[in-house]
Amino acid sequence: KVDKEDVKKSIPRSSLTMANFHPDFDKFVYPPRLLENNLKIKACIWMYEDLGLISKFHIPMRTLVHFMLMVRKGYRDPPYHNFDHAFSVMHHAYLIAKNLQLNSKLSDLEVIALLTASICHDLDHRGTNNAFQVNSHSVLASLYSSEGSVLERHHFAQAMCILNTSGCNIFENMSRKEYVRTLDLVKHIILATDVASHLQILPQLEKIVEEGMDLTNTCQRELLLALCMTACDLSDQTKQWETTKNTAKLIYKEFFSQGDMEKRMGNNPEIIHDRERACVPQLQINFMLHIAQPVYRILAALFPVYGEVYQRVQLNIGRWRRVEKEFKSRGLPNTDSLDFLT
Numbered sequence: 001k002v003d004k005e006d007v008k009k010s011i012p013r014s015s016l017t018m019a020n021f022h023p024d025f026d027k028f029v030y031p032p033r034l035l036e037n038n039l040k041i042k043a044c045i046w047m048y049e050d051l052g053l054i055s056k057f058h059i060p061m062r063t064l065v066h067f068m069l070m071v072r073k074g075y076r077d078p079p080y081h082n083f084d085h086a087f088s089v090m091h092h093a094y095l096i097a098k099n100l101q102l103n104s105k106l107s108d109l110e111v112i113a114l115l116t117a118s119i120c121h122d123l124d125h126r127g128t129n130n131a132f133q134v135n136s137h138s139v140l141a142s143l144y145s146s147e148g149s150v151l152e153r154h155h156f157a158q159a160m161c162i163l164n165t166s167g168c169n170i171f172e173n174m175s176r177k178e179y180v181r182t183l184d185l186v187k188h189i190i191l192a193t194d195v196a197s198h199l200q201i202l203p204q205l206e207k208i209v210e211e212g213m214d215l216t217n218t219c220q221r222e223l224l225l226a227l228c229m230t231a232c233d234l235s236d237q238t239k240q241w242e243t244t245k246n247t248a249k250l251i252y253k254e255f256f257s258q259g260d261m262e263k264r265m266g267n268n269p270e271i272i273h274d275r276e277r278a279c280v281p282q283l284q285i286n287f288m289l290h291i292a293q294p295v296y297r298i299l300a301a302l303f304p305v306y307g308e309v310y311q312r313v314q315l316n317i318g319r320w321r322r323v324e325k326e327f328k329s330r331g332l333p334n335t336d337s338l339d340f341l342t
């Protein structure tokens with residue numbers, strides 16, 4: 001485990017170059033899950049640096065290091081919703097900011113809000129979904145179930161706790177106005193990662209594609225930020241098949257553990273959480289077609305350079321269709337045969 005001293009020693013400004021990570025680090029093809037764990041904090045700091053955010057917002061290096069160490073500590077270790085997921089989500093935010101030249105469409109404030117929301121968006125996730133919080137009468141449900149988006153409100157609250165920890169407030173040198181606006185944006189962007197909210201804004205996003213985006217309109221800027229955030233949250237689907245397949249294994253490991261717990265509590269789990277009823281390839285095709293593909297189609301429609309990302313999502317859907325046929329032909333009953341996945 002890399003501790004504070006190692007991280008601080010190893011980050012003089014001069015050492016912050018992309019060469020430390022990979023020549024393709026800032027390309028859409030690069031899979032961030034391949035980066036070795038003890039370089040991830042340094043890579044997070046590099047991403048702020050490379051987008052010019054450290055100098056723009058006068059972020060002291062020691063503050064950014066402490067912030068990142070606290071964020072990493074703020075994640076638990078469920079199969080999927082852990083710091084590796086947060087890191088890969090932040091990396092995609094960096095790719096979008098850099099390759100879509102978002103800073104010519106959005107303000108630096110909106111870019112730093114997207115990057116920071118990405119690394120914080122699943123803080124303290126327990127590996128169970130919103131419905132489980134409510135059905136199990138969890139503490140989080142008692143806190144937030146009246147407003148909905150129970151987990152996402154908690155992830156945001158955890159991010160605020162870290163910013164309020166002395167020596168960790170990376171926004172401390174902003175003006176009062178900038179500070180308030182940035183926190184509002186981080187909250188909006190994290191709350192956009194609730195599946196229910198995402199499904200609700202899809203029609204509005206389709207409308208923007210038909211009518212053209214008007215970035216002088218604050219609501220449309222916030223819709224674009226929500227779209228970018230869900231594209232980042234799902235970005236494992238935009239990489240080579242290995243990544244997509246491995247992510248499915250992690251997701252269903254988490255989903256089926258929740259289903260097992262629900263059965264022990266005497267509740268009937270959704271099919272997607274039930275290892276005895278779920279057919280992973282079919283569920284993944286549904287998820288890709290109804291939740292993931294629209295995100296990348298819309299973003300590619302708004303930013304043509306993003307077309308290569310949409311193509312890779314299409315390729316992965318094609319792979320799932322081939323796997324589904326294979327599953328059916330072998331009559332494989334359930335998910336433990338995921339290892340069978342070619």
Ligand SMILES: Cc1nc2ccc(C(=O)NCC(C)C)cc2n2c(-c3cc(OC(C)(C)C)ccc3Cl)nnc12
Binds near residue numbers: 193233284287
């Ligand atoms: C590979 C992959 N398969 C998934 C299959 C099903 C579901 C799911 O929630 N189905 C139940 C709904 C339809 C009632 C989510 C999946 N998923 C996510 C994910 C995305 C999330 O939020 C946004 C980004 C806003 C969609 C929030 C939580 C999660 Cl786990 N990330 N990767 C995946």
Ligand SMILES: [Mg+2]
Binds near residue numbers: 151
């Ligand atoms: Mg989440």
Ligand SMILES: [Zn+2]
Binds near residue numbers: 085089122193233
């Ligand atoms: Zn997430």
